Amino acid sequence: LIHGDLKFLNVVRYSSRVRLIDLDASVPMCTEDSTSFYAGAKFSSGVLPPEMIYALKDGDELKQFEVYFADVINSDPQLWTKIQPTLFKKGRKKKKYVVKTFLTTLIEDEDGDLIEQPRSHSSLPYQLVHSSPSLDIWSFGTMLYALCTGSPLFKVSRDDDLKDGVDMHELSTWNDDKKIKSIAEVNDPMAKDLLSKLLSRDPSDRPSTFTEVLNHPFFTMEGAGGDTDQKLLLEILKKQEENQAMNEMRMQNIMDNTIELKSMAKETKEKIKESTGVLCEAIFEATEVSTPTCFIILPYRIPPPPEGGQDDESLANRAKEMLDKAEGFMDNVTNLTEKTSSFISNPASFAMNFGSSMFKGKVAEMKSKFVDKEMFMYLVDEHTNEPVYDPSGLYPKVIETKSDLVDKHLPMMRVGLQAMAVMNGAAGLASCFCPGIPSRLVPKGLMEKATKFVDGLDKESNVEDYDVVQGEVDSQGGG
Incomplete structure (x- = not known):
């Protein structure tokens, strides 16, 4: 039964x-x-x-x-x-x-x-x-x-x-x-x-x-000292130890992941705090001023805003004309800072080779992007996020670019662009290059480039690094 x-x-x-x-x-x-x-x-x-x-x-x-x-x-x-x-x-x-x-x-x-x-x-x-x-x-x-x-x-x-x-x-x-x-x-x-x-x-x-x-x-528990019971007991204890070790490993992984998540949360919190401060400051300044106070420096002239009454096709063609110049400028600023950083990422290698022709050539290559060209400083209207066009010719201001001023202009170029990015993201940055053109007509390629450039602006500036490279080359007679 x-x-x-x-x-x-x-x-x-x-x-x-x-x-x-x-x-x-x-x-x-x-x-x-x-x-x-x-x-x-x-x-x-x-x-x-x-x-x-x-x-x-x-x-x-x-x-x-x-x-x-x-x-x-x-x-x-x-x-x-x-x-x-x-x-x-x-x-x-x-x-x-x-x-x-x-x-x-x-x-x-x-x-x-x-x-x-x-x-x-x-x-x-x-x-x-x-x-x-x-x-x-x-x-x-x-x-x-x-x-x-x-x-x-x-x-x-x-x-x-x-x-x-x-x-x-x-x-x-x-x-x-x-x-x-x-x-x-x-x-x-x-x-x-x-x-x-x-x-x-x-x-x-x-x-x-x-x-x-x-x-x-x-x-x-008969024959507690017998081989069979001893073997069974040892197997049981071994299995328990294995399970315990596995549980400890899982707990350690959980603790490690928790610590990593806490660290990420702290970094995110600090980043939000920093971004909030910058944004609040920008908003505060924008509400307090009645005249433009922000500026950007570009290596080319921006054409005057389009006259009223132009159709979408005309405006789109105008935006396309600015695409190559805008993309080239953003690439040059990005490459200049990235290459400079890579030169001195290894201090020992930099100390041994800063006088070599390779380094002189690299510096010359970077400077050629800006040297012997005029640069133009535009005021930016914080309300419209667009460069100010003055028919009388007061703006833009023409800057005669010299070799020893490249590293001085670079931070101003970055700061101005970063302010635009903070105020209105990639769309705001794109509007600097295509003033007066609706965002829906801004070329897709320019928006994508502006988005990547905004991400790059989030990194710390490498202007100081460039100054180090320039100084070392000049001291060796390569300036």
């Missing part, structure tokens, strides 16, 4: 012995000759194994279940409350779980004895579970778990039935990860090893008989 309802309420002390009572749920064990015995006619769901729980797939299966138990619904509300589908809900996910139970009828066997058999169970939406020691062995595992931890494996009612759909879902989806997490609370290594076998999801992974259970070292 299998007991079918193994729980603390059904274990009593009689004289000096412990006895099992309440055999209403007991059924003969299935054998090779007899496979018509099933478990689940009577049950306590809190001690059932996962294979006894079923998730109804749809409304049709729910209807099947209700039709099968129609007599119970009408005549035995208390029993229906126990066996009716239990709802599990998580967000939009909904499932209804039932125990694989069934109604019975009495039939006469070959010997003339009356035995209980399932009634028309083929009309149920699930397959019944054959009686097997694995059911009682799981139930025994839930009892041992409660003894070792002081709490049940799942939340149960006073009758040892699962309390709600959450617990039904947990039991139905039981797996090795949940088992390991649950038995981690058990301190005794032998008890933990035994529980890992008793509470296996697959019935074939559980001990096949109670004799096998009782022969486990947790109960016997």
Whole structure:
């Protein structure tokens, strides 16, 4: 026989012995000759194994279940409350779980004895579970778990039935990860090893008989110095150490990630604070002044704003004419600072080679982008974010560019452009090169270039680095 309802309420002390009572749920064990015995006619769901729980797939299966138990619904509300589908809900996910139970009828066997058999169970939406020691062995595992931890494996009612759909879902989806997490609370290594076998999801992974259970070292500890028990104990301890090492590694990774995230959060916070300060200052200045105070320096003249009445095509053609000049200027400023930084990124190499022709050539190459060309300083209207065009010729101011002034002009070029970027991002920067032209007509290539340039402006200026390179070359007679 299998007991079918193994729980603390059904274990009593009689004289000096412990006895099992309440055999209403007991059924003969299935054998090779007899496979018509099933478990689940009577049950306590809190001690059932996962294979006894079923998730109804749809409304049709729910209807099947209700039709099968129609007599119970009408005549035995208390029993229906126990066996009716239990709802599990998580967000939009909904499932209804039932125990694989069934109604019975009495039939006469070959010997003339009356035995209980399932009634028309083929009309149920699930397959019944054959009686097997694995059911009682799981139930025994839930009892041992409660003894070792002081709490049940799942939340149960006073009758040892699962309390709600959450617990039904947990039991139905039981797996090795949940088992390991649950038995981690058990301190005794032998008890933990035994529980890992008793509470296996697959019935074939559980001990096949109670004799096998009782022969486990947790109960016997016979020949404590014997090779077999020593080997088993060492294996258990080794597995525990491996799990502990893995958990420590995971915790360390979590701590490392937490520290990294905190560092990133701090940097982000400081960056936001810095950007907020710059932006607030720019906004404050823009509201306080009535005349332009910001300026930009460009290596070419910007044509006057277009006259009113020009169509979109004319304005777009005008914007395209400025595209090459604007892109070239942004590239030159970016390359000048990036190349300068790369020259002195290795101090030892720089100290050894600053007088070489390679360095002189690089400096000459950079200076050629600006030297011997006129440069033009424009005031920028903070309200429109566009350069001011003065028909009288007062602006732009023409600057005669000399070799020794390149490194002085560079920071002014960057600062002016950075102010435009702060005020209105890439769109504001693009408007400096195409004044009077709607942003929708600004060439896509210019917007992309301006966006990348704004990102580059976020980096610290390398003007000081350029000054170092220039000074060293000049001191060697290469200026």
